[in-house]
Amino acid sequence: MKLVIKDLTKTYKNGVKAIDNLNIEIGTGMFGLLGPNGAGKSSLMRTIATLQSPDSGSITFGEINVLEDKMALRKVLGYLPQSFGVYPKMSAEALLDYFATLKGVSSKSERQALVNEVLEITNLYDVRKKNVAGYSGGMKQRFGIAQLLLNNPKLIIVDEPTAGLDPAERHRFLNVLREVGTNCTVIFSTHIVEDVKELCNEMAILNGGRILKQSTPSKARAELVGKIWTKVIDRDDLEANEAKYNILSSNYNEDNSLNIRVYANAQPDDDFKASEPQLDDVYFIALKQDEPVLS
Numbered sequence: 218m219k220l221v222i223k224d225l226t227k228t229y230k231n232g233v234k235a236i237d238n239l240n241i242e243i244g245t246g247m248f249g250l251l252g253p254n255g256a257g258k259s260s261l262m263r264t265i266a267t268l269q270s271p272d273s274g275s276i277t278f279g280e281i282n283v284l285e286d287k288m289a290l291r292k293v294l295g296y297l298p299q300s301f302g303v304y305p306k307m308s309a310e311a312l313l314d315y316f317a318t319l320k321g322v323s324s325k326s327e328r329q330a331l332v333n334e335v336l337e338i339t340n341l342y343d344v345r346k347k348n349v350a351g352y353s354g355g356m357k358q359r360f361g362i363a364q365l366l367l368n369n370p371k372l373i374i375v376d377e378p379t380a381g382l383d384p385a386e387r388h389r390f391l392n393v394l395r396e397v398g399t400n401c402t403v404i405f406s407t408h409i410v411e412d413v414k415e416l417c418n419e420m421a422i423l424n425g426g427r428i429l430k431q432s433t434p435s436k437a438r439a440e441l442v443g444k445i446w447t448k449v450i451d452r453d454d455l456e457a458n459e460a461k462y463n464i465l466s467s468n469y470n471e472d473n474s475l476n477i478r479v480y481a482n483a484q485p486d487d488d489f490k491a492s493e494p495q496l497d498d499v500y501f502i503a504l505k506q507d508e509p510v511l512s
């Protein structure tokens with residue numbers, strides 16, 4: 218099923234235009250929505266999840282007119298918000314059983330089978346008897362996925378789920394999401410380029426409430442072949458180089474020199490070496506091209 222968003226706009230009461238005439242089509246699979254803080258990711262996700270209304274535009278998911286038939290969308294939606302709030306002192310197993318009851322699964326044995334299944338998928342089965350309130354950040358995020366899987370969603374929205382997770386927990390979380398995302402539409406928002414690289418078959422870069430680019434990670438990188446150049450410079454020369462070249466990023470080397478990555482259609486000068494394009498380059502170029510031109 219395809220999610221189609223047309224001419225979507227949302228301005229908050231304080232005058233901030235968080236979504237600005239946004240158009241996008243998202244098909245089955247893992248879709249990464251990449252953007253810096255304040256880009257409008259949460260606003261877009263909350264709007265798709267029917268938790269807030271836009272000023273104008275349309276959203277359809279398959280046959281469902283999302284803005285007009287909110288209940289129909291909610292039946293097929295699994296949503297993990299950026300912060301889930303406070304958990305009661307209940308075991309994961311008991312809490313999931315309670316959620317399943319709320320979702321209308323009245324048979325105890327059916328609930329048990331369902332709860333066990335989602336605990337297995339999210340790798341929480343061994344810790345099912347522990348209080349969710351005492352779970353680590355990563356376990357809580359996986360629990361968030363377990364609860365949304367209870368109603369077998371066709372559209373899953375997860376808002377910056379890896380923020381604040383340590384590398385091992387992040388890895389475990391991404392593995393769970395990868396498994397979940399094989400036969401439905403998963404929209405995953407993040408400001409971490411690496412998340413998209415590891416997980417998503419489609420991606421879009423969002424800033425200022427607009428889609429700057431939509432592509433696949435590999436296509437987006439392929440477009441930059443022959444256009445990314447690196448050079449080692451003295452750290453004191455950064456400003457001079459910034460004035461001369463289109464620098465995308467710079468990293469310190471052990472000897473305190475800097476490795477700069479530059480975007481240019483041809484080798485800027487003899488000291489530059491061609492470099493294989495990375496997804497970070499795609500992201501930084503999209504954001505740079507979106508910067509207002511100062512006069």
Ligand SMILES: Nc1ncnc2c1ncn2[C@@H]1O[C@H](COP(=O)(O)OP(=O)(O)OP(=O)(O)O)[C@@H](O)[C@H]1O
Pocket residue numbers: 229230231233234235252253254255256257258259260261377408
């Ligand atoms: N309820 C609100 N009222 C007013 N302004 C808001 C509200 N929610 C978000 N904003 C503003 O809208 C813009 C987009 O915010 P949003 O939270 O959608 O971005 P984001 O990409 O999810 O960023 P972050 O990663 O920081 O959550 C920001 O300028 C933010 O300050």
